[in-house]
Amino acid sequence: MASKSDQLLIVVSILEGRQFPKSSRHTLVVQAKFDGEQLATDPVEHRDQPQFCTELAWELDRKTLHQHRLRRTPIKLQCYAVDSVTKARESVGYIVLDLRSVQEVKQPPKWYPLLSSKYTKLKPAILISMVLENDTKQSPDRFKAKEAPPRQGSPLLSNLVPDKLEAVLKEDEGYHQIGPEYRCTDLFVLSVTVAFATRLEQLIPTTMKLSQEGSEFFFYYTLLGNDITSEPFHNLISPNFEPERASVRVRSSANVLRAFLSQQPDLQIHLCCGNHSLGSAEISLSGLTKSAVDMEKQPATVEGAFTLVPPNRAKLKLPLIPPELQPTLGVSVTLRREGVNPQLGSPGRDADEPQTPVKKGIVSPIPPRSPPPEQRPSVPELKGMSPVPDRNSPEPCPASHHTESEAESLLEDRGQAQPVPAVALLIDPVAGPSGPAGAQVYIEPEAPVSSVSVSAPKIAIPSSAHHFCFSMDLRSIRDMNVGFPVHCILRYSYQFFGSAAPIMTNPPVEVQKNMEVFLPQSYCAFDFAALPHQLQDTFLRVPLVVEVWHRDPSSRDVLLGTVSIQLSHLLASEKTRFLGPTGEQHWRQTFSDRIPVIKARGPSEKIAELCYVTTLEDLGLVKAQEIIISESSQNVPPVQPRTGPPPRQHPDVSAVPPEPRETLEYKAALELEMWKEEQEDLFDNQLKQKELSHMQALAEEWRKRDREREALVKKKEMEYSLLEEQLQKTLADLEKREKQLAHAEMETQRLQREMRAEHEFAMRELQDSGRRLREDCAHQVELERSKVRQLEEERARQQQQVLEAENKYKQLEKEFQQFREQQNTRPEIRLQSEINLLTLEKVELERKLESTTKSKLHYKQQWGRALKELARFKQREQENALMRLKKQQQELEHMRLRYLAAEEKEAVKTDKQELEDIRNELNRLKQQEEKRPVKDTPGVPLNESADDHLSRLLEERDTLLRTGVYTHEDRIIAELNRQIQEAMSHRAAH
Incomplete structure (x- = not known):
């Protein structure tokens, strides 16, 4: 057991992200996988800069860490966008962290861009830091209770599936466990097979140099947390690699396993070159979760040819690929219960399934098509090409014996059970070019059995018989739907053509679902003699039955289905005229069609579709009436007797002719033939010598032209390389200029935003100050108005008092007049005293009236001054506001x-500086060329200048640093920095 100080924690801090699009419906989750353990962050908002702020940690000791570093085990971070409504997860991109770069010293966090990102335009990235920490916590020795099994009385608990399922590796028992332990009752095998790949050269970008990355290519994918790489291969144009199958044993139940697969993202298979992913194919595992598939009897399979998509087509500058040239990858994903045969789906003893990838012979080559009947050679060559049954296939034998294949034994039973309407026999073309066609055999249709015997070397042919040539081309088969990959062969036999041996396509071809495969060696031609009415009658009554078989090297053949081809359609097709080799006129009829393949066992349903082409040629009447039977045709099965008139018998010759070898004519003919053979040999030798001399001259001329072409190709390659370097430099300059322009544009936009913000702030301040002034003025006006109202009330009150005083005065004066009139008789002193009193009252009232009038005038003056002051204050504030606004504008x-x-001056200054630098550089180069010859820079190749060498070193250093594997403290980065400093000092010296 490792000591306490050896326990470590790998801590990965996921801090924040940048350049993510905003989405109110989704949340972001980062899921990390390492050593079979999977951790995830909490969901955060899907915005421009999501804040994760989460630490993920894995426990391990130093020995295990050293083993992982030797195996280069990565830490894979997968970023998902989770729909808040449907809870569906969609992969946004992933990041691969190198475990070798993790150190115990805390390093500053780095930005890692998302690979295979869904948001290609924004280029999102995540800020991540990694550190190794000592695990000092005490492991609790508590008792951990196991989960209680469900009660038998509640059937609902048996159908419950946990929401979050994970695959836990059981190293001691050799399988992954998915779900609770009490639910894991069955063992399953999950297999991924990479079978073939086509048109992989379309994934190579124009800017990628394979010499820098290495020439080995391989496939990479992750299966239940296990990183799997295929065997490397070197040729992309015609990839030649053995199909590989990776299998993992899983302990679970059918329902839990379906729920686990439905939660998993699509399986991504990457085509890699070094550390770069050239393209990836996504295989949906939804087909494995179909509940209709009974895994007790057959496996669940997802297979087909999937398109490989580059990670970022615009970034890698890949051209648009038309659909017919898209790179494809043949993949088969199979889930089966352990103990079920993956090929036939029948239960039985399961083969050993290793946990590492094993090679299995699953190939699917596309054979070349057979030539169509329209492109065949002339009739004599067709006779030479008439196919015979496959010599490797067993011949038909009686039913009491067993053949090697179940397909052949079943065909024997079917052939013996059917009647044999033999009308003609297959022509065995063994005649030489100059000899007669004595190997052709024709059987008269109505001849009894006794007319064909071993002792009879000749057969009579009716004069009305025609020479027919029938050809069959089984071109392709497609849409095979039987639930497993089929190694297909087709077989048929039509004894009317005179051959009882079956015709087969060979070798077997693999046919998968949603694929069309062309059949190899599927063209066959039959030459036979028959009467036209019998040919029509037979074609109308007897169909040609083609049987589709599955050949498995480890078991017996299986009959999948049959196709019944009605040859009557050929008779109803249009006739075309053509000329024979001797100028004779013949007729040809051609018919092609696609017909379904009907299942052999069970209900009649379509399992595939067959494309075929049939041709019938009528070559006219048969000239020979008696044909010698060759040995190759003596093993033909006997012809069944038919009712009808007996054939015409030729009369025997009664007179015995003399021995032909004893005549003089025979001897002279023999000498002539020997002289002809000698002359032919001499002529052949002369022709061979002339041919040899001509071939030598042609070979020498070909070698000479080949050398010229090679020299021209090398010259063109050098010119192309120079043009490519110039183009790359120009592209680099354009990219740099574009970046500068983008930066300047961003800076201008930033300044515009700042000025606009300042302007808006000033306008808001101005509006606030005006609003405050208006409020203050309104408050002052309201106060003055209240004072005016009070003064008006006081004035009205004083006026009322004056009126009352005047009325009182008038009343007193009136009373005084009355009193005076009444008191005329009183003494004068009394009257004078009363007058004095009244005078005093009058003076007092006048004084009050005068004071009231003065206060009224004072208040009127104060109100006028207040109004004038308010108007002056308002006018002064308006003028000040207008002055401030004009000043700000x-x-x-x-x-x-x-x-x-300033910007224009800076641009002019930059252009002048660039022109001055270029002029100085040109003058310096001219002076160097005049003073001394050009010397090769040490450490730089002859065909590469110092600037190119420096740019290449900078590009290599930046490329290594961008991978995230190397830092500035690594040895190779330090070496590259040293070389860059040397190159720059050398350049400055020269």
Whole structure:
């Protein structure tokens, strides 16, 4: 057991992200996988800069860490966008962290871009830091209770499936466990087979140099947390690699396993070159979760040819690929119960399934098509090409014996059970070019059995018989739907053509679902003699039955289905005229069609579709009436007797002719033939010598032209390489200029935003100050108005008092007049005293009236001064606001003009500086060329300048640093920095 100090924690801190699109419906989750253990962050908002702020840690000791570093085990971070409504997860991208770069010293976090990102335009990235920490916590020795099994009385608990399922590796028992232990009752085998790949060269970008990455290619994918790589191969144009199958044993139940697969993302298979992914294919595992598939009897399979998609087509500058040239990858994913045969789906003893990838012979080559009947050679060559049964296939034998294949034994039973309407026999073309066609055999249709015997070397042919040539081309088969890959062969026999041996396609071809496969060696031609009415009658009554078989090297053949081809359609097709080799006129009929393949056992249903082409040629009447039977045709089965008139018998010759070898004519003919053979040998030798001399001259001329072409190709390659370097430099300059322009544009936009914000802030301040002034003025006016109202009330009250006083005065005066009139008789002193009193009252009232009038005038003056002061204050504030606004506008205009002038001056200064630098550099180079010859820079190849060498070193250092595997402290980065400093010092020296 490892000591306490050897326990470590690998801590991966996922801090934040950048350049993510905003989505209110989704949340972001980062899921990390390492050593079979899977951790995930909490869901965060899907916005431009999501804040994860999560630490993920894995426990291990130093020995295990060292083993992982030797195996280069990666830490894979997968980013998902989770729909908040449907809870569906969609992969946004992934990041692969190198475990070798993790150190115990804490390093600053780095930005890692998402690979295979869904958001190609934004280029999102995540800020991540990694560190090794000592695990000092005490392991609790508590008792951990196991989960209680469900009660037998509740059937609902047996159907419950946990929401979150994980695959836990059981190293001691050799399988992955999915789900609770009490639910894991069955063993399953999950297999992934990479079978073939086509058109992989379309994935190579134009800017990628394979010499820098290595010439080995391989496939990479992850299966239940296990990173799997295939055997490397080197040729992309015609990839030649053995199909590989990776299998993992899983302990679970059918329902839990279906739920686990439905939660898993699509299986991604990457085509890799070094550390780069050239393309990936996504295989949906939804087909494995179909509940209709009974895994007790047959496996669940997802297979087909899937398109490989580059990770970022615009970034890698890949051209658009038409659909017919898209790279494809043949993959088969199978899930079966342990103990079920993966090929036939029948239960039995299961083969050993290793946990590492094993090679299994699953190939699917596309054979070349057989030539169509329209492109066949002339009739004599067709006779030479008439196919015979496959010599490797067993011949038909009686039913009491067993053949090697179940297909052949079943065909024997079917052939013996059917009647044999033999009308003609297959022509065995063994005649030489100059000899007669004595190997052709024709059987008269109505001849009894006794007319064909071993002792009879000749057969009579009716004069009305025609020479027919029938050809069959089984071109392709497609849409095979039987639930497993089929190694297909086709077989048929039509004894009307005179051959009882079956015709077979060979070798077997693999046919998968949703694929069309062309059949090899599927063209066959039959030459036979028959009467036209019998040919029509036979074609109308007897169909040609083609049987589809599955050949498995480890078991017996299986009959999948049959196809019944009605040859009557050929008779109803249009006739075309053609000329024979001797100028004779013949007729040809051709018919092609696609017909379904009917299942052999069970209900009649379509399992595939067959494409075929049939041709019938009528070559006219048969000239020979008696044909010698060759040995190759003596093993033909006997012809069944038919009712009808007996054939015509030729009369025997009664007179015995003399021995032909004893005549003089025979001897002279023999000498002539020997002389002819000698002359032919001499002529052949002369022709061979002339041919040899001509071939030598042609070979020498071909070698000479080949050398010229090679020299021209090398010259063109050098020119192309130079043009490519110039183009790459130009592209680099354009990219640099584009980046500078983008940066300047971003800076201008930033300044515009700042100025707009300042302007808006100033306008808001101005509006606030105006609003406050208006409020203050309104408050002052309201106060003055209240004071005016009070003064008006006081004035009205004083006026009322004056009126009352005047009325009182008038009343007193009236009373005084009355009193005076009444008191005329009183003494004068009394009257004078009363007058004095009244005078005093009058003076007092006048004084009050005068004071009231003065206060009224004072208040009127104060109110007028207040109104004038308010008008002056309002006018002064408006003038001040207008002055401030004009001043701000002038300042903004001056700032804009100063910025434009500065920018224009900076651009002119930059252009002048660049022109001056270029002029100085040209003068310096001219002076160097005049003073001394050009010397090769040490450490730089002859065909590469110092600038190119420096740019190449910079590009290599930046490429290594961008991978995230190397840092500035690594040895190779330090070496590259040293070489860069040397190159720069050498360049400055020269």
